[in-house]
Amino acid sequence: MSTPPSRRQPAGAAVLREDVTEAIRAAVFEELAAVGFARMSIEGIARRAGVGKTAVYRRWKSKLSLVLDLLTAFAAQGLPAPATGSLYGDVRALLEVAAHALRHPVASQVIPDLLVEAARHPEIADAIKAALLDGQQGVAALVVRDAVARGELPAGADPDRALDLIVGPLYWRLVVVRTPLPEGYLDDLASAAVAALKA
Amino acid sequence: MSTPPSRRQPAGAAVLREDVTEAIRAAVFEELAAVGFARMSIEGIARRAGVGKTAVYRRWKSKLSLVLDLLTAFAAQGLPAPATGSLYGDVRALLEVAAHALRHPVASQVIPDLLVEAARHPEIADAIKAALLDGQQGVAALVVRDAVARGELPAGADPDRALDLIVGPLYWRLVVVRTPLPEGYLDDLASAAVAALKA
Structure with a gap:
């Protein structure tokens, strides 16, 4: 160019x-x-x-703006709505992307770092939210919308609740507990999340 | 004395x-x-x-040993097995304790801090695991054991998976996303977790 x-x-x-x-x-x-x-x-x-x-x-005017710029680029990767045609397929695809992202050094080291800053500085919390969560919440909203259209979830199902139930267990396991995932764990987690979403 | x-x-x-x-x-x-x-x-x-x-x-020989000592004292609070007589009751009780703990400054500021250190120093990760997770895994094991005895979960149900499904969504919501819980959210999360556990 x-x-x-x-x-x-x-x-x-x-x-x-x-x-x-x-x-x-x-x-x-x-x-x-x-x-x-x-x-x-x-x-x-x-x-x-x-x-x-x-x-x-x-x-960049500060180290924070530098890091948030990196995070935004990172969050923009791999975030198309899965659109697999089923709630299980969509959830499984989201978990695959999330597991890949959460094993990346950006997630395993930088995100916990920024959460520490977020706990003390609300403006950092807002910036992280915009850089990382808005995209994920958008994808969750599309997955829920499609599932409602197919009759797999009731009308009015809450996308934020859906994101908690889909990503929460995997985040806890990979970032907090940090034990290896057993064989077939993502398949199992997808089934569990679908059951939770329908509950 | x-x-x-x-x-x-x-x-x-x-x-x-x-x-x-x-x-x-x-x-x-x-x-x-x-x-x-x-x-x-x-x-x-x-x-x-x-x-x-x-x-x-x-x-104390270092700031790490000081902090781990505090964490151990914190983790020892409120960890009796709930033993309410039903899986839903036990899960709901665990969520109540976890929600209380995760809103405490120790959890919202100190645990993310230590996870940052844990990402770089395996010995800190092990110490955090001993101080914080062992107790929680023990309680999850008792809840699963009781549910299996009552026929609510199949024999061989995995306590680590149970902990991921029960605590993960709440941790994600309170520590990562940091948005307020809607009215009745813990009740709803307990129902969702029970459905996930049985899936």
Whole structure:
């Protein structure tokens, strides 16, 4: 893609700028995994990315905005409504995506980190909610809508309750208890969630 | 309780020692809530408790052992098996205790803090598991055992799966999503969990 002429920069500058942005993003992941959100600094990120602090501050105003930007990109992955044609199929597909996401370092290290900040700072809680939960709640709403249309769930079924029942047990297991899933566990969890949704 | 004669201390010293211990415990709660585990220091705890650093180190060897000691005391509260005579009753009672615990500052601030550490340090994960999860898994095992004896669950029902299905949705809602519970939500969650357990 070429740089618009109005910016009057050589094409190479745009490429380099993209590289720096990507280097900073990668450095944030590594810093978060290594030291955590509380101990992470813009200095440390810049050092790891091999750029100056101003290169970071030109793109993001704080470490929080940097991390929320990463989270938003992460949350946007793999979130199309499953639309498998059955409630069990949709729930099973959601669990597959969620299990994959919850095993990713972003989820297993960064999300718990941010929940810690969220417990002390309501504005962070709101930002996390917008970055991570809104997408999931949207998908849950579509799954519930389709199930209601098929007659698998009663009209008025609550999408937030559905998300609690589908994702909650898996989150608890993978993020809190952290024990391996037995063979066939996601299939079993999908059956259990469908029974819970219909209860 | 009197001090054993072998220690050769006046009775007043024992009382004072208990007061110091309690002052330190209270200071740890306040420090954790204020600054979080990562930023908390023995110096800060001692200052808040109005004691010297050595008074803390005489009792606990590190901030981690201090926090795990608090967690163990917290986890020991309210964990008798419910034994209400029905699976629904037992699940509803567990949810009541869990909802109370998860709204307590220890749970909403300290547990997420420690999960962050656990993601980086397996030894902390093991200690948290021993302090918090073993008790809950024990109660879940008793609830499942009683339900099997009554014929409400099939023989061989897995207590870990039961805990995932009972506590997971509530943990997700109260600790991750952090939206208020609608009226009657725990009753509804208990019905959903029973249906999931039987699925």
